[in-house]
Amino acid sequence: MRRLTAGVSAALRPTPSSEVWVGDCAALLSHIPASSVDLLFADPPYNLQLNGDLFRPNQTRVDGVDAAWDQFSDLTAYDAFTRAWLEPARRALKPNGTLWVIGSYHNIFRVGTAVQDLGFWILNDVVWVKTNPMPNFRGRRLTNAHETLIWAVADRRRTDYTFNYRSLKTFNDDLQLRSDWIFPVCGGPERMRAPDGAKLHPTQKPQALLTRILLGASKPGDLVVDPFLGSGTTGAVAARLGRRFIGIEHDENYAALASERIAAVEPLADPELAQDGFQPKPPKVPFGFLLEAGLVQPGDTLVAGEHRADVRIDGSIRSGPHEGSIHRVGAAVRDTQSCNGWTFWALERDGEPVPLDDLRAAVRAGLTAAE
Secondary structure, three states: OOOEOOOOOOOOOOOOOOOEEEEOOHHOOOOOOOOOEEEEEEOOOOOOOOOOOOOOOOEEEOOOOOOHOOOOOHHHHHHHHHHHHHHHHHHHEEEEEEEEEEEEOOHHHHHHHHHHHOOOEEEEEEEEEEOOOOOOOOOOOOOOOEEEOOOOOOOOOOOOOOOOOHHHHHHHOOOOOOEEEEEOOOHHHHHOEEEOEEEOOOOOHHHHHHHHHHHHHOOOOOEEEEEOOOOHHHHHHHHOOOOOEEEEEEEHHHHHHHHHHEEEEEEOOOOOHOOOOOOOOOOOOOOOHHHOOOOOOOOOOOEEOOOOOOOOOOEEEEEEEEEEEEEHHHHHHOOOOOOOOHHHHEEEEEEEEHHHHHHHHHHHHHHHHHH
16 A cells, blocks of 8 residues: 655556555646546535534534535635546546546535536436435424435546446346435444544445445456545445555545555455456447448348348448338338347348348457457
């Protein structure tokens, strides 16, 4: 575990081990090589702006967040702070890398605006529903029982971001995982406390939250970055799941706490226990690629039951009065709104039908081998 400060002069390079950097996150994010980060999780200050102490009905004081790092003079200052770290974060992310940022109603809408303004493309918002939220002691509002996460890809044109659909579905008893995640706030043995029982960090996130994020949106060996490291939850989960990690923390005490916590993690050593749910998005294969590969020739005939179509030199097909792509013509001859031409049509070869999907698989295998 290396601990570096913002005063270093040389560029800081990610290594296979976890690292904790101490200093201003906006400044240190700029030291990370461009387009090198696979996933960035951010738990920035929420700008709670508490006005005075908050007491329970029994007059005991609520241990809220009133530290200087959560204090901003006004919303303009908070917006400037948000863009100051988001800009180098986007630069550090790979074009298909993703950002996860969490917040409450105090800040998440302003963060979301900055995310979109800077060119990220939002994939989902996720609601963490807390089973044991803090009550609203004054009884003047609804109990605030959730926080919101934004999941966004750095380049809106990229569709090859990591999403381990199968892992999350298996994790959820073979049901698609929804965007409402229900579990308690950090407590019990997981909550880091001082000998007198006081919380060592006021906003420690539960490992369950980061496990879902890293399990679903990263792969073993990926580089994960957390610019607001705090108690080190992201780093601890990354170490356990075999992800490389860089954490940035402004407070020396929190950085030391996180470093110790991450160093104590025992990664999964047995390869049989590694994640088996990553399914990379297969390379796109247009029908025209089959002509370029010589698997289909202009003038060949496609068949589907009683339907027949001629292949043209540009990859379009014609069946009676209908012409266009394999999908459009398939839909027209079936008189339906849509059609998967890959599974509908077959190439007529020596009097026998050869499914187009089999030919596409052959081309796709060649593209994958060439990567």
